Amino acid sequence: MLPYPLLLLYRNFKRFKGTFFINLVGLSTGLACALLIYLWVSDERSFDRYHVLDSRLYQVLENRRTAAGIETQTGTNPLLAEALRREMPELDLVATTTPVPFFPGFTLAAGGQHLNAVPKYADPAFFQLFSYPLLVGTPATVLRNKDAIVLSEALATKLFRSPQNSLGKAVEWQMADRKQTCLVAGVFADVPRNSSEQFDCVLPFAAFKNMMHLGEVIKWDDDGPFTTYLALKQGADLAQFQAKLAGLLKTKSAQAQAQAQGRTLFVRPFSAGYLHGTYENGVATGGRIVYVRLFALIAGLILVIASINFMNLFTAKASRRVKEVGIRKALGASRAALVIQYLTESVVMALLALVVAVGLVQLVLPQFSALTGKPLTLRWEWPLVAAGLALALGTGLLAGSYPAFYLSGFQPATVLKGKVPTRAGDVWTRQGLVVLQFTLSVLFIVAVVVVNAQLAFVQRQPLGYDKAHVLRFDTGGRAARQQAAFLAEVRKLPGVVQASSVLGGFLGGRHVEEMRWRGRRLPVATMLVNYDLVETMGIHLVAGRSFAPQFRADSAAILVNQTLVASLGMPDPVGQQLDGGRIVGVVRDFHYESLHEKIKPLLLQLDPSINTVLVKLQPGAEQPTIAQLQQLYAAYNPGFTLDYSFLDVDYQAQYVAERRVAVLARYFAGLAILISALGLLGLAAFTAERRRKEIGIRKALGASELGIVWLLTSSLTWLVVAAIALALPLSYLLLQRWLEGFAYRVAWQWWYFAAAGLGALLIAWLTVSVQAWRAARRHPVLSLRAE
Amino acid sequence: MTAYPKNMNPMIKTENLEKVYRTEEVQTKALNHVSLTVEQGEFVAIMGPSGCGKSTLLNLLGLLDEPDGGSLQLLGTETSRYSERQRAELRKRSLGFVFQSFNLIDELTVFENVELPLRYLGVGAAERRQRVEQVLEKMQLLHRRNHFPLQLSGGQQQRAAVARAVVNAPPLLLADEPTGNLDSASGHDVLGLLTELNEAGTTVLMVTHSEHDARYARRVVRLLDGQVVLEHSRSQF
């Protein structure tokens, strides 16, 4: 036998099954959605925050004034770290490192095994600054020797079976045409997933400097691609340090002094870089934080809707039970007893919804993880538990408070008649809720339509090159040293149409430099390419010729795109000199960046030594051709494997975030509609119940069923129409902003709105009329006797 | 029935009791200067045409509603300025109600409905059980104890309502047309019960339309348009 309050609850739930179910589904899906977003948001926020020195850990950035405005870059000069160490007593530790996506085709070899690895060269303080725990070695000394290498646990285990076993062992690394042997000095625990940089071995920066002869060539006015990290001393004044840092460049070389006007160094907390990585004109403008905020907002909204829904339905149901309040009061129930009864009921229901929500989260977590690209898990940490409980309790208490405090306040004589005088406020709240719910639903529907239309556009848009059947890989070893011979053999393979190479890959941003032509200045992007790139990629030549080995002077030759020609207003581009280069041809504009970016002035420059290879394959015979390519590569570099990707996969990868938004928008739209429809259903049931007698009388007097259905649906229809009217301009404003992130975008179509509006209306009608029909078809005698 | 201390005070004493219902358009003076005294142990019937204010009066006497003027004493205590808490306290200790329509709680069984006043009084489970069974036995409902109200006939429902009204042995029982929805045989049963309770010492105040029912009472109070127009004892009638 259940305890008395629970028994009452149970009977209540049984009697109002429909309402109970609607309430449970609505609130639990809302809570589940909020929980999922919470997991995602808290994972995003955990990035780079696990370092012990987090609160004092900073990265140096530089603002540079350029023709295109102030550019903010993370790349810094390697001389900086030394200067900081010498001149800034408020610093604890400083380290220069190479950025991670820097060395394509880096391999490690030991004991006959060859493994691809992502290296990072770093100053000795690296393992003291960052908390990558060392399983072998000590943080202060592990990078001291120039021939040291520190491996990740996974790498050490693969190469030497165990971290302990790897200490002191020799490893040979190889990159392009260089190789060197070093000794394992330590092993670090694998870089956690929530690190913005993923790497699997660390080598001393000094070794890198030697290898590149940086010590001899680097000057203060160079800007390096290197990243500089530092830890402030405990209690050091950040503002003061920023001021000193901003003035640092002026004290250096004469040329730097001249430049210093336009160059300012500053630091940003290291852990802020992940979420706040975007700068516009020298000012931080967000980054991933935008999505974090957007999703948090959506979660909040869905939660609000679900909670208000719950309250509304609970209240509506409670209003049907006012008579009970009267009886109980007449029998001597104190107000407190009634308040407790209602609050218990609503809180128990909300907690039940929480339990169901947790179940739902567990159920969809695998899909959600796949969707977000994060292996998320529901861990019972106290903030999560507290947040979940607080939410359920808050919603439950709020929902119960109306019947608890409002209904119990009446004189028993008033409520004994079974009706509460309806307050204008309640009606407004209910109708406002319907409007809010449907506004959001329509908004989400428009979002789904527009985001998908834009993604389809991204697929359709002619790119100016052919991305199909193009293989991409980085060469190393002998294939890199004898690039021309290697490429010539690749071209001879039966399934290969063409082959070439390009610096760092075909897609992505390029180095931009200001160039002059007849006194005009223009920022121009440079793409370093090999012979035959234009042919391999199917880029269209509109004037002149492509690079060719028979022209010996082609080392100074350049190709330019149409945008460059148009921007400079060159009347007759072929043969013109541009900053020391001679234009031999003009190519039609092609999208070397994602469609977010406008096509900018671009020049192609010949460099036969670059080692990111692009191979155009004959369609249909990809697999055998790839097998042959692998054989060929292995012949050049015994023991090495070919790590390739397809260009169209790389192309799609540019829109991962957008694709996620598209899928999430779909889910959110479904959810918003589900919850809204449930709310509407409950409300319709409530109205039908309240007007049951009226319906009975009307029918007895001869009203048609259709007339009754219209009677019950018309007012709700108008609410939904109002919501649509509100949502359409709102969705236009919001999605236009999203679309503006694309330089090339779809045009708005009237049917985007029509589809969303009609869809919402249809769903609302279906929901309400089911209920209305049921009420209308009830035999009038049944309805009349019910009171 | 438990005995309760007798004192010299009347059970009910009202002076110029007033109740006005206000809606947007009209004001209805439902009770107009009603002065009425009911002694302990009396059985009084209140009669009058529909809409004359009988239910309103009973609601005020039962502290289910607040008067707009005048005084109301129960057992010599002025109640018109009682707080909500004090009114609830008085209701559960001293008053029993039988409503015009049965007003049982649909989600509770007969047993649980009858038990409710004892729960609010904080009576222990064992004693509750004993007292409820005792009353149900008397009302011939013991075999229906686990039924829900909707599974009972109208007469059974009304008997359950009476059982609930008397289970806490209130000194004052207020009944609003207890037989209004019953056939004559069931009506007779219920009136017999009220008489029995009255003989055991409970003061009974009953609203009725029926002259037949009024014969069970020892005194009849007649209302018209919210005013007492006639009081007479049964013998004079």
Ligand SMILES: Nc1ncnc2c1ncn2[C@@H]1O[C@H](COP(=O)(O)OP(=O)(O)OP(=O)(O)O)[C@@H](O)[C@H]1O
């Ligand atoms: N909540 C209310 N609001 C407005 N007027 C009311 C309300 N309750 C009762 N009245 C009015 O007060 C007057 C007295 O009503 P009351 O219910 O006391 O009559 P009654 O004597 O019990 O009638 P019946 O025999 O039909 O039950 C009536 O005119 C009624 O219209």
Ligand SMILES: [Mg+2]
């Ligand atoms: Mg009445």
